[in-house]
Amino acid sequence: MIEKYKSIGLFIDGGYYAKINEALEEKLSLNINVGRLMTFIREKISEIGNSEVSDCHITESHYFRGRYRVNDANSKHLLYSERKFEDSLIENDVIFHYKHLKEVQKGSNVTVIEKGVDVWFALEAYELATIRKFDYVVLITGDADHEMLVKKLKALKIHTVLLTWDVSDNDSTATARLLKDEACSHIEINKLVSSDKELLKSLCKVV
Numbered sequence: 001m002i003e004k005y006k007s008i009g010l011f012i013d014g015g016y017y018a019k020i021n022e023a024l025e026e027k028l029s030l031n032i033n034v035g036r037l038m039t040f041i042r043e044k045i046s047e048i049g050n051s052e053v054s055d056c057h058i059t060e061s062h063y064f065r066g067r068y069r070v071n072d073a074n075s076k077h078l079l080y081s082e083r084k085f086e087d088s089l090i091e092n093d094v095i096f097h098y099k100h101l102k103e104v105q106k107g108s109n110v111t112v113i114e115k116g117v118d119v120w121f122a123l124e125a126y127e128l129a130t131i132r133k134f135d136y137v138v139l140i141t142g143d144a145d146h147e148m149l150v151k152k153l154k155a156l157k158i159h160t161v162l163l164t165w166d167v168s169d170n171d172s173t174a175t176a177r178l179l180k181d182e183a184c185s186h187i188e189i190n191k192l193v194s195s196d197k198e199l200l201k202s203l204c205k206v207v
Contacts, residue, residue, distance in 0.1 A: 006051055007059040009134040010041065011125045012094070013141035014065025015114060023167035030204040034088045037203055041163065045136050048161065048185050060128060061094045064121040066101040066114030097124065122149040129158055138163055139183075144176030150183055165189040 017032070024030045038058055046053040073079050089096050097120060102113045121141075126149060129137055137153050138161045139146060153160045162183035164175040167190060180186055193200045 004051065004055040006045065006049060006056045006135045007132065008041065008045055008056060009125070009128060009132060009137045010038070010058050010061035010094075011121060011137065011139050011141075012061070012063040013118075013121060013139075013143060013146075014063050014096075015117070016141050016143065017063070018065070020165045020167055024204065025207050027167065028200075028204075029207050030200070031207050032203060033205045034092045034094065038092055040203060041138055044187050045138070045161070048159070049136070059134070060132060061092070062124060062128075063089055063094050063096045064117050064124070065096070065098060066112075066117050067098040068101050072101075072103075097121075118143060118145050122146060125149060126152055129153055129156055134158055136161055140164075142166075142175035142179065144178050147176070147178045147182050150179065154182075154184065159184045161185045161187060163187045163189070 021031050024032065038061070042056045042058065043053055045051070045056045049056070067073070067082070068076065068078060070079070073082060086096060099115070099117050099120065102115065104111045104113055122145075125137065125139070128134075136159045139150070140163045142164050150160050150162070160183055162175075162179060162185070164180075164186070166175060166188070175188075189199075189203070193203075
């Protein structure tokens, strides 16, 4: 019975996830439902591994993102939405990891810098994979910088799954080709949704 058990480590690139939500909200007035997404992931892993859904469990899930300091978030009217989203992470046992964002003024333009989050994402995913010995690692990201992370996870003989959702036609949610090619399996939700309209309703909630 124990041999059937499949453990899944889930790692979410928060910047990428936020861009998906922003595109969904702008186009369809929808947001991703975290709990439903996690159920969907278990179902897809069961298909990939030819296992029962009841045998596939997300044993750890982590979310990484840059975040404004409290005074900046308050002045930008972001505190309520941030806290509301964090509540959904907590309800689904997702551990969140934040680093402060920095704003750099260059003339009349302000550039927001998210420094070190991608490195933290990769280091945490690799370290936990070596300790927990996941059967599967699911990465929600489209960033080419994580190509080497996928290679390292595969070297540990862990089936590494890339989950993406290219909602818009611009580059903000586009998935890097190198990352697609390196993953053991690639779940493209946008393609699944295009052929199954009910899937969109099951994964999202109205804003």
